[in-house]
Amino acid sequence: MTEQHSETEYAARVQGEEVPRKRVDAFLTAGPTTPPRGAGNCATSHDEPADTRQPAPALTANRLARAERQRRRWATQVVLIDELARRTCAERGLPAPPDVSPAAMLTVPEADVADLGSIIAAALAHSPAARALLTALEGEQHIPEEAVREYYARNRDRHLTPDALRRGVDPYGASAEPADFLTYGQVRDGIGRELRRAAGRVAFFDWLDGVRGGVEYAPGHEHPGDPSHPDHEHRH
Known part of the structure; x- marks a missing residue:
């Protein structure tokens, strides 16, 4: 049975101000039917004990109810971010x-789910504000020249020329020639962008950890990985 909630109820409180439950309900109604699956913050439990004393229909109903509760908690996090x-x-x-x-859910790349976790990946796909903040944080990152050079030297396999790739050159083998690699000058700017992007994501995680710590959740809207509720799940 679907839970019925009053529109005056809240899903969470942020600095004492309520985030209405109806925002989560609207996202659940118009958004994805299931959370993107991937590393971290998945919204369905995968370690349920097998209870052979229950008939199959009861087991199925229990799993569906548990998945629906986790889906609501997952959606709360997306709306909260x-x-x-x-x-x-x-x-x-x-x-x-x-x-x-509520229906604004861009395609969530599987790579982002793997790198960021399903909640943050979905929040960035859903929220213009989250994307704007991430862009601002990326722009604030300073990547030292030494870090760019170290990345270039450490990841030789990523800088093979197209011809070397076609010939199957082993970038770490003794037969690799300097001409088989793109020069540092050719790839420097791209490496810098990649490192800034990674540092910006770390800054976004740090920001979220800081601001989410003081959030008060209504019952049934806790973080999917919160061990204080029986359906919790947190995996990497």
Whole structure:
């Protein structure tokens, strides 16, 4: 049976201000039917004990109910990150992002789910504010020249020329020639962008850890990985 909630109820409180439960309900209604699966913050439990005393229909109903509870908690996190990002953008004086539609879910790349976890990957796909904040954080990262050079030297396999790739050159083998590699000058800017992007994501994680710590959740809207509720799941 689907839970019925009053529109005056909240899913979470941020600095005493309520995030209405109806925002989560709207996202659940118009958003994805299941969370993207991947590393971290998945929304369905995978370690349920097999209870042979229950008939199969009861087991199925129990699993569906558990998955639905986790789906609500997962959706709460996506909506909450949008709310927190909006507040932070305003505090930083960033241009106000457009209002987000409950159905505004861009395609979530599988690589992002693997790298970021399903919650943050979905939040970035859903929330213009979260994307604006991530872009601002990336722009603030300073990557020393030494770090770029070290990356170039350490990842020789990523800098083979197209011809060397066609010939199957072993980038770490004794037969590899300097001409088989793109020069540092050719790839320097691209490496810098990649490292700034990675550092920006770390800064985003740190920001979220900081602002999410003081959030008060309504029952049934806890983080999917919160061990204080029986359906919790957290995996890497």
